[in-house]
Amino acid sequence: MTESHIHVRQLSKTYHVPEREEGLLAAMQSLAHRRFKDIIAVDNVSFNIKQGEMVGFIGPNGAGKTTTMKMLAGLLYPTTGEVRVENYVPWERKTQYLRTISMIMANKNRLNWENTAIDSFRVLAAIFRISRADFQSMLEELVELLEIEELLPKLVRNLSLGERMKCELAGALLHRPRVLFLDEPTLGLDVTMQLRLRRFLAEYNRRTGATMILTSHYMADVTALCSRVILIDHGKLLYDGELAGLAERMAPFKLIRLTVDDSREQNASEIERTLLNASFPVTIIDQVDRGFSLRVEKGHAAAILTHVLGELPVVDISVEDPPIEAVIDQVYREGVYL
Amino acid sequence: MNLRGGWELIKRSYLGWLAGRGFYWTLTFGWMVPSLLYLFVWATVAGQGQVQGFNRDGFIVYYLCFIMLNQFTYPVCNWTVGDSIRFGRFSTWLLHPMPPMFEVIATDIAMKVVCTPFATLVTMMLLIFLHPALPFSLWSCLYFLPALLLAQILRFLMAYTLALLALWNSRADALLALNDTLIFLLAGEVAPVALLPGWLGILAMVLPFRSMLGFPVEVLTGRLSTVEIWQGFALQSAWVLAVILLYRLVWHQGLRHYASVGG
Numbered sequence: 001m002t003e004s005h006i007h008v009r010q011l012s013k014t015y016h017v018p019e020r021e022e023g024l025l026a027a028m029q030s031l032a033h034r035r036f037k038d039i040i041a042v043d044n045v046s047f048n049i050k051q052g053e054m055v056g057f058i059g060p061n062g063a064g065k066t067t068t069m070k071m072l073a074g075l076l077y078p079t080t081g082e083v084r085v086e087n088y089v090p091w092e093r094k095t096q097y098l099r100t101i102s103m104i105m106a107n108k109n110r111l112n113w114e115n116t117a118i119d120s121f122r123v124l125a126a127i128f129r130i131s132r133a134d135f136q137s138m139l140e141e142l143v144e145l146l147e148i149e150e151l152l153p154k155l156v157r158n159l160s161l162g163e164r165m166k167c168e169l170a171g172a173l174l175h176r177p178r179v180l181f182l183d184e185p186t187l188g189l190d191v192t193m194q195l196r197l198r199r200f201l202a203e204y205n206r207r208t209g210a211t212m213i214l215t216s217h218y219m220a221d222v223t224a225l226c227s228r229v230i231l232i233d234h235g236k237l238l239y240d241g242e243l244a245g246l247a248e249r250m251a252p253f254k255l256i257r258l259t260v261d262d263s264r265e266q267n268a269s270e271i272e273r274t275l276l277n278a279s280f281p282v283t284i285i286d287q288v289d290r291g292f293s294l295r296v297e298k299g300h301a302a303a304i305l306t307h308v309l310g311e312l313p314v315v316d317i318s319v320e321d322p323p324i325e326a327v328i329d330q331v332y333r334e335g336v337y338l
Numbered sequence: 339m340n341l342r343g344g345w346e347l348i349k350r351s352y353l354g355w356l357a358g359r360g361f362y363w364t365l366t367f368g369w370m371v372p373s374l375l376y377l378f379v380w381a382t383v384a385g386q387g388q389v390q391g392f393n394r395d396g397f398i399v400y401y402l403c404f405i406m407l408n409q410f411t412y413p414v415c416n417w418t419v420g421d422s423i424r425f426g427r428f429s430t431w432l433l434h435p436m437p438p439m440f441e442v443i444a445t446d447i448a449m450k451v452v453c454t455p456f457a458t459l460v461t462m463m464l465l466i467f468l469h470p471a472l473p474f475s476l477w478s479c480l481y482f483l484p485a486l487l488l489a490q491i492l493r494f495l496m497a498y499t500l501a502l503l504a505l506w507n508s509r510a511d512a513l514l515a516l517n518d519t520l521i522f523l524l525a526g527e528v529a530p531v532a533l534l535p536g537w538l539g540i541l542a543m544v545l546p547f548r549s550m551l552g553f554p555v556e557v558l559t560g561r562l563s564t565v566e567i568w569q570g571f572a573l574q575s576a577w578v579l580a581v582i583l584l585y586r587l588v589w590h591q592g593l594r595h596y597a598s599v600g601g
Contacts, residue, residue, distance in 0.1 A: 015597060075429050077594045091593075098435035110430050114354035126346035127434050 006049040011081030013042040041067040043235035052209040056226035064235040065215040073103040102177035106187035113157040128175035142170040162193040182214045254301040256294040261313035278307040351448035366453040377401035395470035409457040413497035414449045423504040485554035488574040493550040499585040505592030526552025546577040
């Protein structure tokens with residue numbers, strides 16, 4: 001028995017894949033002599049997740065996020081390591097375990113294209129042995145939350161991407177999973193639909209206390225839903241902790257954005273000189289007309305602000321943390337282990 | 339066993355197949371063509387005489403029964419499972435709390451329900467047009483039922499097991515094509531197995547392909563003695579058992595190798 005809802009210890013997955021040089025000759029040679037290469041997709045990853053937590057699982061393409069999620073969902077066997085989700089070993093694929101979880105993959109369809117959404121939901125209800133009363137009440141709840149009433153009688157193949165994603169989500173939640181693996185759930189959706197889905201997922205988590213692991217290339221998904229992130233790159237775990245803590249540790253900078261009054265006879269290079277004359281280092285990272293973006297060390301931000309306001313006719317000024325995308329990009333580029 | 343889930347899957351698959359019934363009827367006709375060709379070839383060869391106990395009517399009845407049996411036992415999983423694995427749909431089946439085989443069986447049954455009326459219609463028209471003498475007896479019909487059931491199980495399991503080899507390298511088409519070719523040669527389609535010469539005939543008698551098609555047709559058309567029928571049942575059962583063991587091995591090992599395509 002483990003205390004954590006999801007318990008992962010030294011999990012690794014190595015793919016044994018065929019490889020060959022480009023060209024016809026290499027293709028012919030590979031018929032007689034096939035070469036294989038080992039690709040380490042997940043490398044000794046460990047973490048624990050508590051019940052009801054929403055965790056962002058982030059990393060660049062090929063980092064090993066989806067492979068890890070697939071092992072947690074029981075779709076893949078690991079090469080080594082230990083996983084327990086609600087005290088089940090996922091890849092044993094026990095019926096009870098599969099009734100406990102749900103996995104949403106952006107590019108995979110759970111609903112049948114030739115059927116209406118409502119018929120597909122009924123099939124899923126039968127597969128998951130949901131009683132008619134439970135099905136009806138859950139369907140009503142999901143229809144209300146996702147606003148899909150008018151989509152129910154439509155053929156799935158006739159739905160737009162956003163509509164289909166909402167129906168896929170409803171289908172994945174009909175059996176009230178306690179653990180949800182979300183692999184790029186907002187991929188390809190417009191901004192409005194992304195917002196709605198995020199709101200829905202937060203509400204589902206609040207209502208049911210379900211544990212959620214989310215991968216997404218849209219950092220807005222992660223920042224809106226997850227207070228904790230797990231960063232993975234080249235299969236290795238780089239960071240596991242608070243999202244805010246990540247920015248704090250990786251980006252000890254502030255961004256100062258300011259606009260200087262153009263009624264004074266002061267050209268851009270003079271303004272630039274004044275800015276750089278501060279007693280602490282300042283980096284000008286962007287300039288458009290009389291608007292400047294400065295990067296300054298957090299500890300010096302107040303002094304630099306005083307200098308700027310005293311020396312220049314500032315009409316607008318703001319101090320911001322750097323965007324989380326920039327912080328994460330820095331982690332990937334510099335490969336810093338936190 | 340989740341019968342409600344299985345029933346809903348059959349209904350879902352049936353509606354899906356029904357939506358493209360024109361295509362599937364063409365496909366069904368395609369399956370009939372080789373048997374029809376050999377029907378006319380052998381009926382012509384027999385003429386007014388006999389070829390090893392088969393006269394013209396014997397060949398016509400044999401091949402018309404063969405067409406219907408081929409329709410009943412054709413495993414649609416030949417294409418569907420490989421595609422599902424290759425395009426990643428298999429992953430969604432694995433996430434369901436019922437074995438993926440349910441999906442495959444449901445599709446198979448639905449296809450049969452959609453396509454059988456068409457095959458029956460064509461066969462009946464040929465029966466009326468060619469009006470052969472019918473050799474069926476009550477006993478041959480009774481013996482035929484278990485032979486049909488075992489043939490269906492054997493052919494389905496063999497195709498499903500071979501299709502599951504796609505769990506290793508995503509492509510099992512070549513093996514499935516080989517399986518189809520061996521069925522064509524050794525199951526009684528190119529000629530009734532009794533007509534195959536020498537070692538080919540012996541091979542056809544012991545390999546599983548005759549048990550999938552030729553044997554039930556021979557039972558139904560009254561060409562076998564009671565002893566031969568029971569020997570045939572024993573052989574069918576032995577092959578079913580062997581293929582079940584092979585299936586279990588392929589399934590458990592295949593899942594370990596499954597690389598779950600697509601990111």
